[in-house]
Amino acid sequence: xxxxxxxxxxxxxxxxxxxxxxxxxxxxxxxxxxxxxxxxxxxxxxxxxxxxxxxxxxxxxxxxxxxxxxxxxxxxxxxxxxxxxxxxxxxxxxxxxxxxxxxxxxxxxxxxxxxxxxxxxxxxxxxxxxxxxxxxxxxxxxxxxxxxxxxxxxxxxxxxxxxxxxxxxxxxxxxxxxxxxxxxxxxxxxxxxxxxxxxxxxxxxxxxxxxxxxxxxxxxxxxxxxxxxxxxxxxxxxxxxxxxxxxxxxxxxxxxxxxxxxxxxxxxxxxxxxxxxxxxxxxxxxxxxx
Ligand SMILES: [Ca+2]
Ligand SMILES: [Ca+2]
Numbered sequence: 001x002x003x004x005x006x007x008x009x010x011x012x013x014x015x016x017x018x019x020x021x022x023x024x025x026x027x028x029x030x031x032x033x034x035x036x037x038x039x040x041x042x043x044x045x046x047x048x049x050x051x052x053x054x055x056x057x058x059x060x061x062x063x064x065x066x067x068x069x070x071x072x073x074x075x076x077x078x079x080x081x082x083x084x085x086x087x088x089x090x091x092x093x094x095x096x097x098x099x100x101x102x103x104x105x106x107x108x109x110x111x112x113x114x115x116x117x118x119x120x121x122x123x124x125x126x127x128x129x130x131x132x133x134x135x136x137x138x139x140x141x142x143x144x145x146x147x148x149x150x151x152x153x154x155x156x157x158x159x160x161x162x163x164x165x166x167x168x169x170x171x172x173x174x175x176x177x178x179x180x181x182x183x184x185x186x187x188x189x190x191x192x193x194x195x196x197x198x199x200x201x202x203x204x205x206x207x208x209x210x211x212x213x214x215x216x217x218x219x220x221x222x223x224x225x226x227x228x229x230x231x232x233x234x235x236x237x238x239x240x241x242x243x244x245x246x247x248x249x250x251x252x253x254x255x256x257x258x259x260x261x262x263x264x265x266x267x268x269x270x271x272x273x274x275x276x277x278x279x280x281x282x283x284x285x286x287x288x289x290x
Pocket of ligand 1: 222
């Protein structure tokens with residue numbers, strides 16, 4: 001069953017990559033969903049900047065001509081004081097700037113003019129045979145309210161490494177000096193590593209989908225539970241920054257994600273197995289036709 005699921009994932013990814021090859025880089029779709037496609041060397045990322053699905057596709061070349069998606073959903077939530085959390089796409093329509101084939105900035109402006117949040121993504125692909133790619137994310141929160149702002153910012157990440165939702169392990173690690181979370185490692189064959197460059201997160205949570213997402217979308221203010229480990233499942237993780245931003249002040253978060261997939265130069269046994277399957281079906285149809 002799992003092999004079959006992997007097979008379909010690969011087929012879907014390949015079809016998707018084939019479609020992407022015809023899109024101009026830094027492409028913004030015209031539909032209701034505002035999807036931006038970033039490309040660089042061996043990597044493709046897609047971000048729906050107008051919905052909580054957020055970044056929903058990130059692939060690196062894992063075989064000649066084959067892109068395997070490693071990401072289901074990554075997006076950002078925020079809370080002011082003890083209000084419930086909301087996803088940043090609810091603040092306003094995204095204002096897109098700095099769009100190049102591999103970079104994007106989206107800014108959201110609070111309707112009460114208390115703050116704005118800008119997120120800049122920079123995709124850095126590796127060589128075609130490296131199996132690695134990097135996304136840097138910089139978040140800038142500006143207090144425009146005229147008084148101090150009790151602000152809470154959340155990143156939610158649901159990667160499905162190796163192209164499958166199950167059997168992943170997530171480990172969140174803390175900095176030895178600050179005792180705050182500064183790294184996330186998720187793995188199942190392929191690896192995803194996020195290093196929180198600055199500042200380290202105040203809280204984190206590793207869990208099974210959709211436990212943390214439910215907390216971010218419910219009506220109660222949430223503090224992530226600081227669990228650091230979850231294994232063998234459809235895992236997700238989140239980070240939380242708590243800050244009092246002075247009037248006219250800004251808060252900057254700088255992070256870096258690295259994806260590492262084993263690059264296979266030749267067709268795999270999976271591809272050969274699928275050819276065998278097709279040959280078997282053809283033989284069965286010939287027999288049935290007699
Ligand atoms: Ca909540
Ligand atoms: Ca997952």
